[in-house]
Amino acid sequence: MEKRFVFVVFSLAIGVVQSVNAEVPAIFVLGDSTSDVGTNNYLPQSTIKANFPHHGVDFPFAIPTGRFSNGFNTADYLGPLETEKFLSKSLFFISIGSNDIMNNYYSSNPIPKEYFIPKLGLVYKKHLRNLISLGARKFGIVSVPALGCCPSQRIYQANGECLEELNNQARAFFSTMELLLGNLRLEYKDIKYSLGNTVDMTLNVIDNALAF
Numbered sequence: 001m002e003k004r005f006v007f008v009v010f011s012l013a014i015g016v017v018q019s020v021n022a023e024v025p026a027i028f029v030l031g032d033s034t035s036d037v038g039t040n041n042y043l044p045q046s047t048i049k050a051n052f053p054h055h056g057v058d059f060p061f062a063i064p065t066g067r068f069s070n071g072f073n074t075a076d077y078l079g080p081l082e083t084e085k086f087l088s089k090s091l092f093f094i095s096i097g098s099n100d101i102m103n104n105y106y107s108s109n110p111i112p113k114e115y116f117i118p119k120l121g122l123v124y125k126k127h128l129r130n131l132i133s134l135g136a137r138k139f140g141i142v143s144v145p146a147l148g149c150c151p152s153q154r155i156y157q158a159n160g161e162c163l164e165e166l167n168n169q170a171r172a173f174f175s176t177m178e179l180l181l182g183n184l185r186l187e188y189k190d191i192k193y194s195l196g197n198t199v200d201m202t203l204n205v206i207d208n209a210l211a212f
Contacts, residue, residue, distance in 0.1 A: 028090060028091070028092045028093065029093045029094075029095075030092060030093070030094045030095075030096065032095065032096050032097070032098055032099045036050075036066065036067060036068060037065070037066070037067055038051075038065045038066030038067060039066070040066055041066040049066065050064065050066050050067060050068040050069075051064050051065070051066045054070070055067065055068065055069065055070070057070050086135065087134060087135035087136050087137075088135045088136070088137045088138075089137075089138070090136070090138065091138045091139070091140055092131060092136050092138065092139050092140070093139075093140045093141075093142075094139060094140070094141045094142065095141075095142040096124070097120065097124070097143070097144040097173055098144045098145070098147060100120055101116075101117075101120070101144060101147060101166070101169050101170065101173065102147060102166070104116050105165075105166060105169065113168070113169050113172060117169065117172045117173050117176055118176060120173065120176070121173070121176040121177065121179075121180050124177070124180065125180050125184070128180075128184060129184075132184075132188055132191065137188075137190055137191050137192065138191070138192050138193070139181075139191065139192070139193040139194070140193070140194050140196075141177065141181070141193060141194070141195050141196065142196045142198055143170070143173060143174040143177050143195060143196060143197060143198055143199065144170045144173055144174075144198065144199070145170065145198040145199060145201070145202040146162065146166075146167045146170055146198075146199050146202045146203050146206070147163075147166040147167065147169070147170050148162040148163030148164055148165065148166035148167040148170070149162040149163075149167065149202065149203070149206055153166060162206075167199065167203075170199045171199050174195075174197050174199055177195055178195060181193055181195055
């Protein structure tokens with residue numbers, strides 16, 4: 001599933017670049033573990049690492065690099081940064097939210113979905129506003145995937161099926177992002193964005209595996 005997910009998100013990333021209808025001088029990748037290329041190794045206060053086997057089993061020489069995957073991830077395929085270019089012409093590729101939803105779900109005192117997802121959306125909006133204030137105008141945003149279908153979640157199901165409650169939270173987050181970005185677009189007329197519904201995309205891969 002890992003390779004298929006990277007393929008799906010990489011395809012989305014290509015679509016994002018095409019959708020802005022212009023060459024971008026730089027791509028800034030802001031993400032959680034799904035797009036970490038090993039930066040987490042250098043954060044001394046981080047207690048969750050991926051610099052040990054079997055992470056990186058399909059990476060050249062099977063070296064665990066700190067990527068939370070079996071090999072390369074989406075960020076590896078998006079190209080190097082050219083920071084001397086203007087931020088307004090650059091693409092900001094953002095893939096954040098999965099860890100927040102998972103951590104809240106498994107918290108000893110979780111916030112109900114009806115309150116947590118909107119709250120997470122407000123925090124997301126705040127950070128997007130900060131980027132816009134710095135000059136960012138082009139965004140490729142990947143909503144969270146079908147979290148309940150991660151192997152780490154399916155293993156707890158007696159029948160090996162996906163955990164629907166987590167998938168429902170992922171769907172709710174996508175709907176929140178749709179509304180949030182639509183409102184930002186009304187406020188900032190010159191921003192361009194593409195929002196990827198990776199819940200449906202990953203479920204399509206799972207349900208129609210032979211097609212991929």
